[in-house]
Amino acid sequence: MEGGTAKGSADSLNQRIRADIEAKILTGEWGPGHRIPFEHELMAEYGCARMTVSKVLSALAEAGLIERRRRAGSFVRRPSAQSAVLQIPDIKAEVTARGEIYAYRCVAEKRRRATREDRAAIPVPAGTELLLLTCLHLADGTPYACEERIIALDNVPDARAVDFSVEPPGTWLLHHVAWHEAEHHISAAGADQRIADLLDLPVGTACLVLERTTWRSGAALTAVRVWYPGDRQRLVARFTPAGPGR
Numbered sequence: 001m002e003g004g005t006a007k008g009s010a011d012s013l014n015q016r017i018r019a020d021i022e023a024k025i026l027t028g029e030w031g032p033g034h035r036i037p038f039e040h041e042l043m044a045e046y047g048c049a050r051m052t053v054s055k056v057l058s059a060l061a062e063a064g065l066i067e068r069r070r071r072a073g074s075f076v077r078r079p080s081a082q083s084a085v086l087q088i089p090d091i092k093a094e095v096t097a098r099g100e101i102y103a104y105r106c107v108a109e110k111r112r113r114a115t116r117e118d119r120a121a122i123p124v125p126a127g128t129e130l131l132l133l134t135c136l137h138l139a140d141g142t143p144y145a146c147e148e149r150i151i152a153l154d155n156v157p158d159a160r161a162v163d164f165s166v167e168p169p170g171t172w173l174l175h176h177v178a179w180h181e182a183e184h185h186i187s188a189a190g191a192d193q194r195i196a197d198l199l200d201l202p203v204g205t206a207c208l209v210l211e212r213t214t215w216r217s218g219a220a221l222t223a224v225r226v227w228y229p230g231d232r233q234r235l236v237a238r239f240t241p242a243g244p245g246r
Contacts, residue, residue, distance in 0.1 A: 122223035
């Protein structure tokens, strides 16, 4: 009986430590790349044995929320292509990886309470404060992609202090905001006058259009539509019958 009580207490403590860490990750308090307190720090904070802490961290790593690095510690995991057939791209890194010079321009920025039209694009409650951005990404001075993004400021409050005239929103979000779920839609569409002007294309030019919404704990964080000239982008995913390639 005493053994059962001790085991129950240990399980309860495991659950509490895990719940505390998960909450910090899923609310965004600890963003991608954030270092989790070292084992000895968690032991001191919770008054428990190293084995208890190690089990919690191992469970969080198995759940894909953290990664453990030998001699470096544990860190909030950055989402990767291993968890989705289509990776969430960092356009700045994408252009640089091609060996081209990246440049960025914020074309339009406005804040407003969510309209009915906004809520068709991003599933947020009426009255949610939104930030709407139109951005142009360039590679070697040539338009590479046009980004139309909505950020739910009530769910990503730190974005209120970011100067998106100099910081690409996708890059900032990937490095500072932990997300829990993402949905992609991929289509082809002809550029209308507005998109054609931004991408310096003839009206009607075929474009690859990526639409994505991300959530954290059921709350929508951001919705984005990215237009690529048809000859500037390819989508490649390698996978096995069991899932995405590793």
